Amino acid sequence: MLRFGDYTPRDSLLHGLDARVKIAASAILSVVALTGGWSGLAALTIAGALSLRGAGLSFKEVLGAMKPLLFFAFLLFTMHAFFHEGRPLIDVTGAGVLAGLYTAWQYLALVAVGIFLTATTPPSELVAGLGRLLRPLERWGVPVGDISFMVAVSLRFIPLLLGEYERLRAARAARGADWEGGVAKRLGLAVGLVIPLLLGAFRRADDLAVAVEARGYGHRAPSSLRGGEMGSPDRRFLAAVASLALVVIVLHHALPLP
Amino acid sequence: MIVLEGVTFSYDGGPPVLKDVDLSVGEGEYLGLAGPNGCGKTTLAMHLNGLLRPRAGTVTVDGLSVADPSSLRKIRALVGMVFQDPDSQIVGMTVEEDVAFGPLNLGLPPREVRRRLEESLEQVGIAHLRRRSPHTLSGGEKRLVAVAGVLAMRPRYIVFDEPAAFLDQAGRALVLGVMNRLHREGITIVHITHDLADLVAADRLVVMEAGTVTLQGPPPEVFGALMEGEGPLAPPPLARLLWGLKRDGFPVRTDVLTVDGARLTIGALLGGR
Amino acid sequence: MKGEGNLRGLVYAALFGALTAVGAYIAIPMPPVPITMQTFFVSLAGALLGGVLGAMSQVVYLLMGVIGLPVFAGGKAGFGVLLGPTGGYLFGFILGAYVTGRLTAMRKEAGLWWLMGAMLAGYVFIYVPGLLQLMAVANLDLGRAVAVGLVPTIPGGVVKIVLAALVVRKVRGYFKT
Numbered sequence: 001m002l003r004f005g006d007y008t009p010r011d012s013l014l015h016g017l018d019a020r021v022k023i024a025a026s027a028i029l030s031v032v033a034l035t036g037g038w039s040g041l042a043a044l045t046i047a048g049a050l051s052l053r054g055a056g057l058s059f060k061e062v063l064g065a066m067k068p069l070l071f072f073a074f075l076l077f078t079m080h081a082f083f084h085e086g087r088p089l090i091d092v093t094g095a096g097v098l099a100g101l102y103t104a105w106q107y108l109a110l111v112a113v114g115i116f117l118t119a120t121t122p123p124s125e126l127v128a129g130l131g132r133l134l135r136p137l138e139r140w141g142v143p144v145g146d147i148s149f150m151v152a153v154s155l156r157f158i159p160l161l162l163g164e165y166e167r168l169r170a171a172r173a174a175r176g177a178d179w180e181g182g183v184a185k186r187l188g189l190a191v192g193l194v195i196p197l198l199l200g201a202f203r204r205a206d207d208l209a210v211a212v213e214a215r216g217y218g219h220r221a222p223s224s225l226r227g228g229e230m231g232s233p234d235r236r237f238l239a240a241v242a243s244l245a246l247v248v249i250v251l252h253h254a255l256p257l258p
Numbered sequence: 259m260i261v262l263e264g265v266t267f268s269y270d271g272g273p274p275v276l277k278d279v280d281l282s283v284g285e286g287e288y289l290g291l292a293g294p295n296g297c298g299k300t301t302l303a304m305h306l307n308g309l310l311r312p313r314a315g316t317v318t319v320d321g322l323s324v325a326d327p328s329s330l331r332k333i334r335a336l337v338g339m340v341f342q343d344p345d346s347q348i349v350g351m352t353v354e355e356d357v358a359f360g361p362l363n364l365g366l367p368p369r370e371v372r373r374r375l376e377e378s379l380e381q382v383g384i385a386h387l388r389r390r391s392p393h394t395l396s397g398g399e400k401r402l403v404a405v406a407g408v409l410a411m412r413p414r415y416i417v418f419d420e421p422a423a424f425l426d427q428a429g430r431a432l433v434l435g436v437m438n439r440l441h442r443e444g445i446t447i448v449h450i451t452h453d454l455a456d457l458v459a460a461d462r463l464v465v466m467e468a469g470t471v472t473l474q475g476p477p478p479e480v481f482g483a484l485m486e487g488e489g490p491l492a493p494p495p496l497a498r499l500l501w502g503l504k505r506d507g508f509p510v511r512t513d514v515l516t517v518d519g520a521r522l523t524i525g526a527l528l529g530g531r
Numbered sequence: 532m533k534g535e536g537n538l539r540g541l542v543y544a545a546l547f548g549a550l551t552a553v554g555a556y557i558a559i560p561m562p563p564v565p566i567t568m569q570t571f572f573v574s575l576a577g578a579l580l581g582g583v584l585g586a587m588s589q590v591v592y593l594l595m596g597v598i599g600l601p602v603f604a605g606g607k608a609g610f611g612v613l614l615g616p617t618g619g620y621l622f623g624f625i626l627g628a629y630v631t632g633r634l635t636a637m638r639k640e641a642g643l644w645w646l647m648g649a650m651l652a653g654y655v656f657i658y659v660p661g662l663l664q665l666m667a668v669a670n671l672d673l674g675r676a677v678a679v680g681l682v683p684t685i686p687g688g689v690v691k692i693v694l695a696a697l698v699v700r701k702v703r704g705y706f707k708t
Contacts (some may be wrong), residue, residue: 009389023598030611034668069606107607110615114608117599123391124351126598150545150591153349155600157549159393160345165553191697198575198702205546207346209539210309214339215407216331216363217538 012056013233014120019129021234025241026117033109036248038102043248044109048116055120065115066108073111077104127152149217153208157201164200168193259284260306260337260415264315267301275301277469278315283415283448288441290457290477291450293466294490299450300342302466303417306448307337320414335364338408338416342423344400345392353395353403354379354388360411378409381443382436398429405436415446422456454481455494458515465489478513496520503527544584547576548591551624552602567604570657570688573624574650574695577631578641579703585628593621619664623657630656635699646696654688 009015014022032040052059080100081092121129131148138144172193260283267276275298283289283306293299304310305317308324319336322329341347350356357378361371379385382402392400401421408416418437422430434456441447449457457463463480465473467490473480481493485501492498500512500520511523554568577585592602593613601608604617613621631653635641641649658681666676 026599027597027610030609031614032611034611034615072605107605110607110609110611111601113611114599114601117608118601121599122352122389123600124355126600127351130594130598146541147591147594149349150541150548150587151594151598152351153542153545154548154552154591154595155351156349156392157546158552158602161549161553162556190694191701194694194698195701198698199705201546201550202543202702202705204343204346205542206539207341207343208349209542210304211339211341211347212349212542213538214307214309214334215360215411216334218331218363218365 008119009122010056010120012054012120013237014051014055014116016233017120017237018230018234019121019125020133021230021238022117022121023126023129023133025238026113028241028245029113030110032245032248033106033113035252037252039251040248041102041105041109043244043251044113045105047244048109048112051116055116057116057119061119062112062115065119066111069108069111073104073107076107077101079103123155124152127155157204160204161197161201164197168196259320261318262302262305262312262315263317265302265305265312265317266314267305267310267312269301275469276305276312279469279471281464281471283446285414285446286444287461288447288449288459290454290460290463291448291466292452292454292457292463292491295452296468297466297490298469299452299466300419303339303419303448303450306415306417307339308333309339331364335411336414338411338413340401340404340408340416340418340421342420344397344404347404347407348392348400350407351391352388353384353390353392353406356392356403357406357410360407364411374410374412378406381409381440382406396429397425398432401425401429401433402436405433409440413445415448416440417448417450419450420452421449422451422453452491453494454491455496458494458497465491477515481515482512500524540580540584541587543580544576544588545591547572547580547585547588548595551576551589551592552595552600555602555604556606568691569604569624570627570654571691571695573628573657574631574653574692575699577628577653578635578646578649578695578699579706580628580632581636582629582632585632586625589624589628592624596621614668616665616669617661618668620657620661622664623660626660627653627655627657643696643700646699647692650692650695654692 029044033044036043049059052062077100080103081096118126127148130151131144134142134144134147172189260281262279262281265276265279265281266274268274279298279302281302291299291302301310305312305324307319308317308330311317311324317324319333322333322336324330324333348356350359354375358371358375361374366374376385379388382405384399384402384406387395387399387403392403395403405416421433421437425433437447437449438459449460451457454463458477460477463473463475463477464471465480465484473483473489475483478497480489481497482501483489484491484493485498485505493501494515496517497512497515500510500515500523503510503524504512508527510527511519514520514523550572551569554570554572573585573589576588579585580588596603596608596612597610599608603612603621612618631649634649634652635646638645662673662676662680665671665680666673669676671679
């Protein structure tokens with residue numbers, strides 16, 4: 001269902017941390033990846049390598065989770081290397097190559113942050129964590145319960161939709177759907193694929209609304225099953241991440257490091 | 259008791275789907291509701307807990323009227339519903355989250371929620387699946403998750419709409435077995451299906467056709483009437499065999515509808531021991 | 532009955548959030564902005580659900596990405612993406628769905644051209660924030676940003692708008708019941 005870093009239950013430090021802390025940490029770390037320059041990326045990579053054990057992950061596993069996205073990273077690299085300055089595809093400059101490397105590394109760093117998060121936290125806890133993080137907004141009339149509900153339902157829908165899409169595509173291919181030909185014909189084919197997908201999805205949405213209504217959904221922000229409070233490991237982890245971010249920002253902006 | 263009187267219903271100005279339906283569901287019974295596709299069974303089912311309200315007529319659940327908005331929450335806690343497509347019913351990202359959904363919506367304190375969660379999982383026999391993600395489950399298991407989720411509301415009545423649909427033999431046996439067990443534990447079951455073979459053990463059968471109730475009674479009686487062509491469905495093969503033999507003049511009993519019962523009565527006929 | 536309509540709306544918003552995520556999955560990486568079916572579903576969300584629910588569906592989509600699920604184009608995730616070069620487009624989804632929804636609602640049975648116009652307007656509200664953030668974060672001037680963040684997506688965008696408008700016409704009858 002989720003494309004990378006699928007959750008596997010393990011007994012690691014990171015697995016046991018509160019989801020809210022992990023979400024906040026990944027937010028901070030992705031900001032570091034995007035604003036920390038080369039030193040930021042280096043710091044993240046080193047920290048990541050050191051944290052593998054704390055997350056119960058092996059290097060091979062992380063690499064494996066990244067594999068489907070490595071192609072995209074390569075694409076990012078070539079795009080910058082060959083299109084950076086001067087004539088596209090012909091002028092390859094050093095600056096271009098560096099820009100390409102930076103962008104690709106940045107992308108992989110972001111992906112890695114995501115892998116650490118989703119590999120150590122089950123989606124249900126992610127949604128619950130989100131709900132709890134948003135709870136303070138209720139004071140300003142934000143319907144947090146409805147939002148958590150929608151996120152959870154949306155997550156339920158994704159594998160169902162992907163499955164439907166694959167089924168429809170296979171069925172069309174079996175009937176010899178021919179994608180050659182003019183624009184009009186291709187549009188017709190695309191429409192013929194999208195419409196059944198949508199109609200099936202609408203039916204399911206209607207049924208789900210009825211079923212949820214039957215189970216008494218009342219727009220109340222329900223208490224979560226996992227009502228744990230934050231402990232000292234959580235606080236220490238958050239402090240560590242925040243310190244790392246701070247160090248990186250300082251290094252990057254205050255010193256003439258790249 | 260659930261009482262429907264003179265219930266007429268149509269969707270948004272379309273043709274009437276239910277026409278002047280009278281029906282009652284007694285406490286503790288196993289009621290079978292059958293009819294050909296399009297006869298209005300599912301629409302009727304959705305009236306039983308106020309998901310739909312009739313254009314004419316009344317529906318009361320244990321004295322509470324579905325027309326009264328303040329009673330709806332109580333009614334929905336009393337009458338649970340398990341829909342045809344379990345994927346349309348499961349909202350949680352894990353089994354235990356989904357089963358806890360109902361009690362959480364009722365605003366129950368966490369300890370009570372946890373207790374009901376444990377009990378429902380046990381009752382249905384899926385405690386070992388509690389941390390699983392719904393899309394990794396089989397059709398039968400998903401159906402059971404839906405049942406557990408409904409049970410956690412502690413309903414007095416449970417309506418099952420085509421519970422055996424989309425299931426393989428193992429799944430069917432699983433679900434039907436759980437339904438029978440729940441009935442023995444005192445829960446009123448309304449079993450909606452177009453396949454009469456699933457209803458041989460019901461206390462009472464109701465047959466619908468084109469929005470009205472055409473037959474009602476204990477299964478042997480209803481099957482007999484169907485054999486006379488009084489309804490839109492054919493009885494299950496075993497019943498047809500016994501009735502056929504009876505019509506041919508053989509002294510078989512037609513009120514035992516299980517394979518074992520049929521074996522005995524036919525065996526006796528063949529010069530039993 | 533009001534409560535029920537509300538709930539149905541929430542479920543539909545969730546559905547279109549999921550569709551947008553699936554649309555991101557069907558992504559073709561091209562320099563520098565990948566061609567995805569996200570915007571296709573953003574247009575649909577607005578046109579079929581109306582302004583408010585359409586916008587909510589995109590909020591749900593963004594939230595899923597923020598909590599770390601890889602639903603952004605390219606399998607990306609995290610709050611950082613919202614602050615990065617492609618983040619502006621993501622915020623634009625919310626605006627675009629809203630604008631498309633409000634414009635579509637202005638006609639009882641919007642014709643093909645009206646729909647396409649409404650969706651085009653929605654696209655403007657996706658690309659303006661997108662380009663602005665791209666310029667700010669990637670340090671590009673307007674010319675380069677447009678060349679890199681808008682022009683390559685135009686042919687795909689036209690196809691998507693036409694497709695979306697056709698689909699809306701075929702499918703909106705369902706919403707009447």
